[in-house]
Amino acid sequence: xxxxxxxxxxxxxxxxxxxxxxxxxxxxxxxxxxxxxxxxxxxxxxxxxxxxxxxxxxxxxxxxxxxxxxxxxxxxxxxxxxxxxxxxxxxxxxxxxxxxxxxxxxxxxxxxxxxxxxxxxxxxxxxxxxxxxxxxxxxxxxxxxxxxxxxxxxxxxxxxxxxxxxxxxxxxxxxxxxxxxxxxxxxxxxxxxxxxxxxxxxxxxxxxxxxxxxxxxxxxxxxxxxxxxxxxxxxxxxxxxxxxxxxxxxxxxxx
Numbered sequence: 001x002x003x004x005x006x007x008x009x010x011x012x013x014x015x016x017x018x019x020x021x022x023x024x025x026x027x028x029x030x031x032x033x034x035x036x037x038x039x040x041x042x043x044x045x046x047x048x049x050x051x052x053x054x055x056x057x058x059x060x061x062x063x064x065x066x067x068x069x070x071x072x073x074x075x076x077x078x079x080x081x082x083x084x085x086x087x088x089x090x091x092x093x094x095x096x097x098x099x100x101x102x103x104x105x106x107x108x109x110x111x112x113x114x115x116x117x118x119x120x121x122x123x124x125x126x127x128x129x130x131x132x133x134x135x136x137x138x139x140x141x142x143x144x145x146x147x148x149x150x151x152x153x154x155x156x157x158x159x160x161x162x163x164x165x166x167x168x169x170x171x172x173x174x175x176x177x178x179x180x181x182x183x184x185x186x187x188x189x190x191x192x193x194x195x196x197x198x199x200x201x202x203x204x205x206x207x208x209x210x211x212x213x214x215x216x217x218x219x220x221x222x223x224x225x226x227x228x229x230x231x232x233x234x235x236x237x238x239x240x241x242x243x244x245x246x247x248x249x250x251x252x253x254x255x
Contacts, residue, residue, distance in 0.1 A: 012115055014125040014206070021108045024054035025135060028100045031060040032093050032139045040089070043081035050081040052096060054104070074110050076103040090140075097136040105129070128206035203245060204229035218245035 031039040031052060042062040043050060053061045053076060065075050077099035084092055108129060112122055133143035201208050202215075203223035214227035214234050219242045227233060230246060237243070 014112070014117065014121045014128070015204070017108055017111045017115070017125055018128045018206070020056045020111070021104050021129060022132070023056035023058045024107070025104055025132065026054070026058040027060035028052060028054035028097075028104075028135055029138050030058070031062075032097055032100075032135065035060070036093065040084070043084050045081050045085050047081055049078040051076045051078060052080055052100060054100070074103065074106040076100065094136060094140050097134075097139040101134045101136055104135070124206045127201055131201045131206065200224050202226045202229055203247070216243055218243055218248055220244050220248040 031054075039052075039060075039062065048064060050062050051065050053063065055061070062081075065078060066072065077096075080096050080099070083095065087095070108125060109122070112125055117125065137143040199208070200215075201224075203218070203221075203225050205226065214232075214237075215224050216227055216230065216232050216237055217224050223245060225232075225245055227237070232240075232243070
């Protein structure tokens with residue numbers, strides 16, 4: 001299994017293990033969505049036990065399980081090809097997605113145990129993972145439905161503002177509950193916005209601590225960050241026309 005765990009073995013922090021998981025997850029989502037025809041053909045029921053692997057570089061592979069015992073990292077579900085022709089295709093893909101989610105969690109927390117993560121590091125890792133839609137939610141369309149349901153009531157977090165003024169207002173807005181005396185908004189809207197803010201996690205540290213602190217939103221990926229986590233102050237943010245988080249900046253540099 002080429003490249004199976006080399007990247008993550010160099011990891012030592014929750015953030016690095018999360019990046020490893022995110023890469024593996026992206027590869028598996030490709031297999032079950034954009035590359036689904038190729039994936040379907042590779043899962044021939046006439047072949048031996050096959051597994052779907054996701055790799056940290058966002059690629060995927062359908063192959064036989066690792067031969068070494070115990071394996072280098074936890075192994076994904078065996079024999080995904082055997083059920084292919086005995087089920088509805090959508091149901092089969094959903095089943096593979098569920099097992100893929102389970103595998104990603106087991107790999108992430110295997111590394112957590114191997115690297116000696118303490119309670120806080122494990123909590124931070126799970127918070128970051130939990131902030132992502134599961135592979136099952138992406139494959140079955142649940143993630144899109146949830147995003148649509150949130151769109152009408154989202155004040156700014158899920159929609160890019162159309163004007164420079166509103167964009168700056170969004171960027172500089174502290175993650176606080178909506179003012180109770182704001183004109184044109186009822187108690188229900190305030191509670192909804194407060195719930196939304198309570199569920200917002202920092203893209204760097206994976207927590208929602210410091211609700212009254214300064215937060216900044218990436219104009220590219222629309223994730224929120226503590227200002228202190230990305231070393232941006234309110235004064236500095238006022239002079240930034242379009243903010244890009246470290247992840248988006250690094251991706252562009254690699255390209």
